[in-house]
Amino acid sequence: MHELAICQSLISQVENIALEHQAKSVSLIVIGIGPLSGVEAQLLKNAYPVASAGSVAENTQLVIEYLPVKVKCNECGCESEALPNKLICKQCGNWQTSLLSGDELLLMSVELEKDDTLDDTANDASANANIH
Amino acid sequence: MCDTCGCNITHGNENFIKPGGKLHKTQSGKEAITVLHSLLSENDHTAKHNRNHFDQHQVLAINLMSSPGAGKTALLEATIQQLDKNIKIAVIEGDLETENDAERIRQHGVEAIQISTGSACHLDAHMIHQALHNLDLSKFDIVFIENVGNLVCPASFDLGQHLNVTLLSVPEGDDKPAKYPVMFRKSDLVLISKSDLLPILDDFKPERARRYLQDIASTAPILELSSKNKQGMSAWLDWIQQQISLRQQHLLQHPATSENHSHEHEHHHA
Numbered sequence: 221m222h223e224l225a226i227c228q229s230l231i232s233q234v235e236n237i238a239l240e241h242q243a244k245s246v247s248l249i250v251i252g253i254g255p256l257s258g259v260e261a262q263l264l265k266n267a268y269p270v271a272s273a274g275s276v277a278e279n280t281q282l283v284i285e286y287l288p289v290k291v292k293c294n295e296c297g298c299e300s301e302a303l304p305n306k307l308i309c310k311q312c313g314n315w316q317t318s319l320l321s322g323d324e325l326l327l328m329s330v331e332l333e334k335d336d337t338l339d340d341t342a343n344d345a346s347a348n349a350n351i352h
Numbered sequence: 353m354c355d356t357c358g359c360n361i362t363h364g365n366e367n368f369i370k371p372g373g374k375l376h377k378t379q380s381g382k383e384a385i386t387v388l389h390s391l392l393s394e395n396d397h398t399a400k401h402n403r404n405h406f407d408q409h410q411v412l413a414i415n416l417m418s419s420p421g422a423g424k425t426a427l428l429e430a431t432i433q434q435l436d437k438n439i440k441i442a443v444i445e446g447d448l449e450t451e452n453d454a455e456r457i458r459q460h461g462v463e464a465i466q467i468s469t470g471s472a473c474h475l476d477a478h479m480i481h482q483a484l485h486n487l488d489l490s491k492f493d494i495v496f497i498e499n500v501g502n503l504v505c506p507a508s509f510d511l512g513q514h515l516n517v518t519l520l521s522v523p524e525g526d527d528k529p530a531k532y533p534v535m536f537r538k539s540d541l542v543l544i545s546k547s548d549l550l551p552i553l554d555d556f557k558p559e560r561a562r563r564y565l566q567d568i569a570s571t572a573p574i575l576e577l578s579s580k581n582k583q584g585m586s587a588w589l590d591w592i593q594q595q596i597s598l599r600q601q602h603l604l605q606h607p608a609t610s611e612n613h614s615h616e617h618e619h620h621h622a
Contacts, residue, residue: 222474222508222509226391226392226508229392229393230391232394233387233389233391233394241383247382251391256533256534256537257534258504258505258534259391291569304534305533305564305567306567307568307569308567315569316571317569318569319537323534323537325390325508326390327388327389327390327391328387329384329385329387330384330387331382331384331385332382332383332384332385333383334382
């Protein structure tokens with residue numbers, strides 16, 4: 221069960237991004253996982269509350285995009301989807317293929333909530349002033 | 353990963369960041385940041401650093417992986433006994449508990465560092481980095497890293513090794529490559545170990561194991577060997593010798609960078 225270690229690495233990266241952008245919280249994290257990454261999405265989801273507790277990404281919505289396994293045939297050049305343990309060309313059946321995708325383990329994007337409450341208050345105040 | 357700029361945009365995910373893609377939109381009041389970095393980029397960074405250490409000392413690093421009990425330590429013992437004595441070996445052992453395996457190696461007069469992972473089911477690049485602090489790489493030609501016995505988790509973590517060798521022992525059954533494609537796909541060499549048991553456990557068909565490996569598009573060579581009766585050992589020893597010279601040739605063309613350590617702490621590398 222290495223998903224906890226991977227989840228901790230994810231939180232550490234998200235914390236750095238939030239700090240860099242001076243965000244007050246993280247509202248969404250999108251990660252991409254291919255079946256050949258060796259990571260089980262459900263276990264990663266289960267590990268998330270433990271790994272994120274007390275961090276800027278606590279209670280953040282975690283979205284997992286499942287990326288398909290795709291191979292390109294070294295013989296006929298055909299690109300096709302494949303099963304994780306059957307990486308053969310759908311067109312000609314050749315086993316000598318190259319993996320195009322399916323082994324990803326990616327932090328794809330994060331959505332940050334910036335600490336801009338001060339600006340909002342200022343805008344509200346000027347709006348009110350105009351009304352009166 | 354893209355070889356040109358190191359980004360992680362592949363055929364599988366490029367549609368997400370194209371205009372109209374899920375990651376292209378930004379909602380009001382929020383800032384969306386597209387990252388596309390590996391979740392293991394911290395580990396991968398340290399792994400790269402480890403690999404550079406090995407390269408600076410012209411040391412070949414081989415990561416041995418298998419299920420528990422497939423014969424990794426026995427293979428190392430047989431290798432130490434039979435490999436050309438001019439090739440200097442060191443071993444990094446990974447286990448949840450005990451120094452047993454390191455002690456087995458030390459009995460052959462070879463330096464061994466034991467990493468006890470506690471409850472962790474795999475070695476990672478940081479653990480190897482720590483171990484390298486206790487190893488004077490200038491004394492060695494080859495470092496074997498014996499990973500934690502596990503066909504799942506070790507496959508996800510780059511340690512800084514140059515090559516992965518996976519053992520598939522005869523009692524485990526010949527369909528392991530179909531059941532654990534992630535690990536077997538990453539293997540540069542597959543060893544069918546405990547081959548002395550083939551006559552007894554005759555439901556293991558090496559040909560079938562080969563077919564399952566082809567199904568996962570593996571081009572790795574497959575060798576049958578027994579650390580016990582030493583059959584097949586010479587092909588494995590030849591492979592090691594060949595890999596050492598290939599590495600040396602590679603380093604002549606691509607010398608290791610004498611990087612300024614980007615360590616955050618002060619320490620001395622042996």
